[in-house]
Amino acid sequence: MNGGHDLGGKQGLGPIKPEPEAQEPVFHEEWERRVFALTMAAGMLGRWNIDQSRHARERQHPADYLNNSYYENWLAGVEKLLAETGLLDADENNHDLRIPNPADADKILASGGPTTMDSHKPPAFTIGDSVRLKKIHTAAHTRAPSYAQGSIGAVVTHHGCHVFPDSNAQGNHLGEHLYSVRFSAQELWGRDAENFDVLIDLWEPYLQALDET
Numbered sequence: 001m002n003g004g005h006d007l008g009g010k011q012g013l014g015p016i017k018p019e020p021e022a023q024e025p026v027f028h029e030e031w032e033r034r035v036f037a038l039t040m041a042a043g044m045l046g047r048w049n050i051d052q053s054r055h056a057r058e059r060q061h062p063a064d065y066l067n068n069s070y071y072e073n074w075l076a077g078v079e080k081l082l083a084e085t086g087l088l089d090a091d092e093n094n095h096d097l098r099i100p101n102p103a104d105a106d107k108i109l110a111s112g113g114p115t116t117m118d119s120h121k122p123p124a125f126t127i128g129d130s131v132r133l134k135k136i137h138t139a140a141h142t143r144a145p146s147y148a149q150g151s152i153g154a155v156v157t158h159h160g161c162h163v164f165p166d167s168n169a170q171g172n173h174l175g176e177h178l179y180s181v182r183f184s185a186q187e188l189w190g191r192d193a194e195n196f197d198v199l200i201d202l203w204e205p206y207l208q209a210l211d212e213t
Contacts, residue, residue, distance in 0.1 A: 001055075001139050002146040004062030005073075009147030009188065009198075032071040039078045044108060046098040047085045051169035055141035056080045117175030119161035124204055125179060129155045131207040133181070133200075141169035144206045148198075152210065153183040156199065164203055177204040 007013065027033040043053060057065070057077035065073060082088045100108060125131060135149045136142050143165045157180035164176040181202050185193035 001058055001141065002137075003058050004060070004065035005058045006146050008145045011189075035071045035075045035078075039074050040105075040109065042078050042082060042087075044098070044100050044105060045087070047087065048081050049168055049171075049173075050113075051141055051163075051165040052171065053077060053081065054165075055169040056084075058141065115162045117161050117163060119175055119177065123158055123177040123179075125155045125158070125177075125207065125209070127155055127158065130210050131155060131179075131181060132210060133202060134206055134208055136206065138166075140166060142166050142206075144202060145200065148183060148188055148200055151183050151187050153181040153187065153200070155179050156182045159201070162203070164205070166203075166205070178202070179204070179207070181207070 027036070039053070043050075048056075054077075057073045059080065060068075060073070060076055064076070068076065130152060131154070132152050133144060133148050133150065136144050159178040159180065161175040162178045164174050167174045179202055180199050183198045183200065185196050185198065188198060
């Protein structure tokens with residue numbers, strides 16, 4: 001969805017002032033550490049996946065998303081998921097919950113989960129192909145950034161088949177081919193933009209061959 005979270009490439013929001021990574025603390029306040037732990041622990045119950053978690057944060061009112069800090073948005077998302085899955089008021093005896101012990105939790109956090117999947121269909125695009133990023137109007141989850149939608153780029157890498165986040169956010173674990181696509185700054189922001197390229201990883205359903213547009 002093109003909500004308050006979709007800020008990449010947008011103009012008029014002022015300069016970014018990042019803290020040097022070597023100087024920035026992992027957590028600025030103790031409550032942030034607790035929200036991170038709560039989100040990780042709740043996610044390990046196995047009732048939602050990472051894309052459903054992202055979409056839960058995105059489904060806030062845009063003003064709330066923009067007014068919240070990073071971990072306030074995490075908290076809003078996990079509260080929504082806990083309520084929607086019935087876990088907030090659940091009788092633990094009525095739920096078959098997967099609760100990892102500390103050793104299992106360490107293993108899960110260290111290894112993560114694979115995103116690669118087998119595919120029975122060949123990729124639609126090859127390196128060098130010119131493609132257009134479709135305009136995607138949806139209230140559902142998508143990883144196609146709105147600032148690049150409608151723009152033309154060139155495929156530079158085929159990453160294989162990976163979990164498609166749009167369907168995964170709806171609970172459907174499906175795979176689609178994933179590509180890196182190069183866009184010129186002028187294509188994205190007009191002819192007065194500086195001379196550089198932007199690489200964006202995009203799944204096949206987001207893309208059109210130019211002869212299809």
